[in-house]
Amino acid sequence: MPSGLVALLDDVSVIARAAAASLDDVGAGVAKAGTKAAGVVIDDAAVTPGYVTGFTPDRELPMIWKITKGSFRNKLLILLPIALLLSAFLPQAITPILMLGGLYLAFEGAEKVIEKLGGEKHGETLEDPIADPASFEKTRVSGAVRTDLILSAEIMAIALNEVSDETLLARAVTLAVVGIAITVAVYGAVALIVKMDDVGLHLTKKASSAAQATGRFLLRAMPVVLTVLGSVGTLAMLWVGGGIILHGLEELGVPAPAHVAHNIQHMLADAAGPLGPVAGWLAYAVASAIVGLVLGAVVAVAVHFVAKARGKAH
Template identity: 90%
Template sequence: MPSGLVALLDDVSVIARAAAASLDDVGVGVAKAGTKAAGVVIDDAAVTPGYVTGFTPDRELPIIWKIAKGSFRNKLLILLPIALLLSAFLPQAITPILMIGGLYLAFEGAEKVIEKIGGEKHGETLEDPVEDIATFEKTRVSGAIRTDLILSAEIMAIALAEVAEGTLFARAVTLALVGIAITVAVYGAVALIVKMDDVGLHLAKKPGAGAQATGRMLLKAMPVVLKLLGSVGTLAMLWVGGGIILHGLEELGLPQPAHVAHDIQHALEAATGPLGPVAGWLAYAVASALVGLVLGGLVAMVVHLFAKARGKAH
């Protein structure tokens, strides 16, 4: 066999082994990143149904599909290139950018809390007469995609941290796979949640006492579940936003607020025995949510004062 061909085959085998090693790294990175991002995924799944609630059944799945497409764009066309560029050239900027996103989430959550306790509503809601349903739907979808962008940024940052030492190829493929898998999981779950009442209606009409009982149970339960998810979604915005800010402050050399939250977490873990892990997680989530509520409330106050000042000026 000519020596040139032998050398070429040897180079090909080296490249193949390197690619296989990179794919192994990708698989490990995807698994680790998916586990670490589970909390944010749950928050995302809790937040999204609130943007669909109240629309007619025929519009629910199309709206979810629009939001899902926006989520794919967020992760693959916006966040993936930005994450790779920042990790390569400006890694120190990732934390401040995430903190800005966390503050936006906290602002959205705080504004919803203010509205729930009787504050002024900002923007059209389903509780008010909707003059143009198409425009309102577009506004809802845009709001959901904006919120998804912040949650997706946190997911991609977690994934990036897990493969920060890998090659550019491994980082890119891992982030892409994590983004695709999580988007499918989140919006598939959301679609199942919001269509569960239709499943209940279908079962209630079928022959058989068991099917009908299950259908009636689903029909009664789903309004409560959706309302509960709306509240969980608001809390999720606060605790994820507050948690991002606490972690960011720690990364930037101001660890005291995060240490206080962790001290509360560890104290409850030690005091509650077998329930320690759950109690500790809940304590840290509540502490993060309070941070998000305070900071988000301050931002909401400034935003609304500025909006009123502009209105008076005009």
């Protein structure tokens, strides 16, 4: 009996050590995946405020919460199972699917550029009279969730690539942890950005002169922040979309476009001296954005042409 108890305790000890090692692997995988996905996370945080600005203050946080719930659904209920199934049974399909998502992001970014340049607008915007505010809000939230799906797919793909050698359970736990942590971080930051003006207005009513000065600063800064974020969000769609397509083509055996972008990156990085890493990153981002803009514009023109043709047919 004692020997049986000792054997049982030995088994429990082995299981505990294995579980601890698995947790360490998951923690390391989460850290690596989170670091590699940082660029896409920044893009996600820059894009989202544009979907909720311009609405009355009482609708901003409810809209962000709806988008957050949509992001959780995207990552945990749609992308996580698909990623695990594809990695197990059809890993070669991941790259083409990501490229389609990148093309959609490029299309969205190109549409915004076309609108800024005075081109035809795609659907109802905040500058137009809003006939049905509830319907318009629903449309904006749906658009944000669709964009989040593409960015989330890229985040989950990066995370999956970092833990591709782990067990299925470790991959699943890592992707779930990364998905939850990134969603909380992104939409928490978005909520703070969007409510900055309300915080500033509240501070201006305080008795403290320091609080009032801070409040006035936040109120003045808010329009600038939103303008910058709007531009960054559009650029992010283009450079992330273009970057996904360049990387996908390289993975599929068409390396020339990516090699051109990388050559430009290395050339400028070498010429910039101490600022080489920053200059190189910017060069590759610009090259990716140009690719995204060109391809996105082609898709946008095609979509508008088809829409007009269908309208005439009806």
